[in-house]
Amino acid sequence: MDAEFFLFEKNMAGEPSTKTHDAGSYFDLTPVDRGEDARRAMVEALVLLGFEVEAAHHEVAAGQHEIDFKYSDALVTADNIATFRFVVRKVALDFGLHATFMPKPIYGINGSGMHVHQSLFRRDGSNAFYDPQAKYQISTIGLHYMGGLLKYAREFCAVTNPIVNSYKRLVPGYEAPTHIVWSERNRSPLLRVPARRGLGTRAELRMPDPSCNPYLAFTAMLVLVLNLVFFADGDIFYTAA
Incomplete structure (x- = not known):
């Protein structure tokens, strides 16, 4: 976190x-x-x-x-x-x-985010996002989860970014996410996938800010995203060239 x-x-x-x-x-x-x-x-x-x-x-x-x-x-x-x-x-x-x-207390400089690193673990302690044989070494479950975050970002941003000032932060030029895509290194996409794999395989959601209610924010994300993880029909992973 x-x-x-x-x-x-x-x-x-x-x-x-x-x-x-x-x-x-x-x-x-x-x-x-x-x-x-x-x-x-x-x-x-x-x-x-x-x-x-x-x-x-x-x-x-x-x-x-x-x-x-x-x-x-x-x-x-x-x-x-x-x-x-x-x-x-x-x-x-x-x-x-x-x-x-406050997400953006001063105009013209970087605002404050609350980057939420997320992954799912199985009962045996293994990371469900990790698949060493898959492209990017990310499992189908991981791809569906990440796709769900991107698919429903517009819906749950009302909870993860709850005040008017939240949207003064989400503008280009200040390392804040402005594109509903994923990346391994670029800081402007909504979702970043750090390079670490194995137990450290995770998705970093960069949109939330520290003004949010974390209980509501996590609930909103999980309810929407897990529905796709377990009931998705086909590959719903969203990306950009």
């Missing part, structure tokens, strides 16, 4: 402003990344709560940060997202900052 957010300074009245805490960019370090101490404290708090944090770094935009934590099943991941947002806001307050999960 990749969750992004902004850290803003407060004004003289102690209210949130739109002045970013730093002018850093992707993977910048101290002293350019002035949010490093706050981000480290967030990670430490999450670890104490049982999170397996995989990465934490400055993102592309000034004042923008990302903390990634390990996958789990849908319900536990939704719980983790709710806890994550609470922890980030609380720790930011401790540092005199305001954390926001």
Whole structure:
């Protein structure tokens, strides 16, 4: 799960402003990344709560940060997202900052997404998306699942991108998805398939943003997509040349 957010300074009245805490960019370090101490404290708090944090770094935009934590099943991941947002806001307050999960708080710079990495596992622990003999080493189940995400994107975006500001993020030029296709490396398609295979075979849905209700978002995706996975007639995998 990749969750992004902004850290803003407060004004003289102690209210949130739109002045970013730093002018850093992707993977910048101290002293350019002035949010490093706050981000480290967030990670430490999450670890104490049982999170397996995989990465934490400055993102592309000034004042923008990302903390990634390990996958789990849908319900536990939704719980983790709710806890994550609470922890980030609380720790930011401790540092005199305001954390926001608004998708596009500032015009003209990158917005914040909540990239949802998805796969299905069998009862024996094997990844149902992986087939070493298939094209792209992706199984028929995986292709149908990914095809379902693309087929129903227009329907479930009302839940995964629930506010007006969500659609100010989904515009060209800022690494946000703008095309209902898939890719292995390009960041503008709705769906990215990371290169890792085996247990790590997965689809990364790049459209959702952190303003959504994760319980509703995951439910909407699964109800629509799993119907195609198990009842699809023929190959419904959508792609582009």
